[in-house]
Amino acid sequence: MPESIVPVVRESKRSEYAHSYYQGLLVEIGNLRKFNTFVPSQDKNKTFLTKPLSEYVTVHKIYPFSYDHLVKRVQTIDVVWFNERKMPDSFFEVEHSSDINNSLLKFIELQDLNVHFRIVADKNRKKEYHSKLSNNAFKPISERVRFIDYETLSALHSKTIEISLLQERI
Template sequence: MKQYEAVAEVIRRHGGYATLAQIYQDIIKLEGCHWGTKTPFASVRRIVQTKSDLFFKIKPGLWGLVDYRDKIPPEVLSEEPEPISAKDNELLNHSYYQGIAAETGNFQGYHTFVPHQDRNKIFIDRKLGEIITKPEIPQFTYPELVQKAKGADVIWFNKRGFPERFIEIEYSTDMNNALLRFLEFQDFQTKFIIAADAARHREFQSKIENSAFQPILNRIEFWDYEKLCKCHEKASAAAELEKILRV
């Protein structure tokens, strides 16, 4: 089996579409394909990016098989304007990037949490509640602050139960709400991420220039969706390589 055939087979087993993380997790276990390289995941990435006759990019971090394009559910192809509504499109994309952020934390060894009201939302083929590792938020501080933390899109907790990162997916909502939530946790050694379309970076820069956000200015970052998915990909590859080295 050739390498590109192996990649196609893995994606086919996932229903014709998969994240790079899913491909990385399964490709090494696939029998009949020899990679002959110390960087098989880089080869996978090159294959999906260059073999446009076989693979196409659905959205950042998610790839599909060309011959499965008509079989992929419309909600997965949700960056296209039809056949779902703009509102449904927004909700589906929000939960997709929420899942990407949660999985990235898992790959890096953090405990992950998303709000209870989001647990039934779908990330590719699973519910967000099936991805996270913390069904209940750790009681890391005063009850009033813990209650406010519960509304964050994604939180990564360290092994001691303290928040390492707060991540807000700002698909179209006002960033001020997320920034004000971050400000509540200025006394913790926590980092903050706004994940949004690259076109909103200027808006982000404008808002954090407000003197009110000075206490967290050095700990807050803007990640566009490509960067978020690149971090997801790298964290997945590192986690899979660690598994291989432990064998």
């Protein structure tokens, strides 16, 4: 392989791994919080730590919780947490290198669902997130969308595991 292509391939693989890594953190947090967790079929074979994401999720076929067009749209969300009634609770979009606007467009389509909308990205993208969210088109969801940076997500994952281990000892 020409040397000029190698860095591009490595960066692409690194970006893909980072995306699935943060999906995996979200899935584990959801599982520990007793949610049912889902990732899209195109992501199920991506690796989190040493195993495919499919081995961590608890929902392998999305629940038919609403109209077909809404369920199909939700199937494209990076991580979904479902409550015990098989209704969506939270939608997470991991924006490692993709356009935040695309996630906000998904969220605006799903605004009639009573869910939490979360964008997960590097803290350096927070200004971009605020800029996009301030667009008038996203006004209906602007109070419902939150930004989670990777560092905060990682800390939340660690603390959630700690709490879970403590609860097991009670």
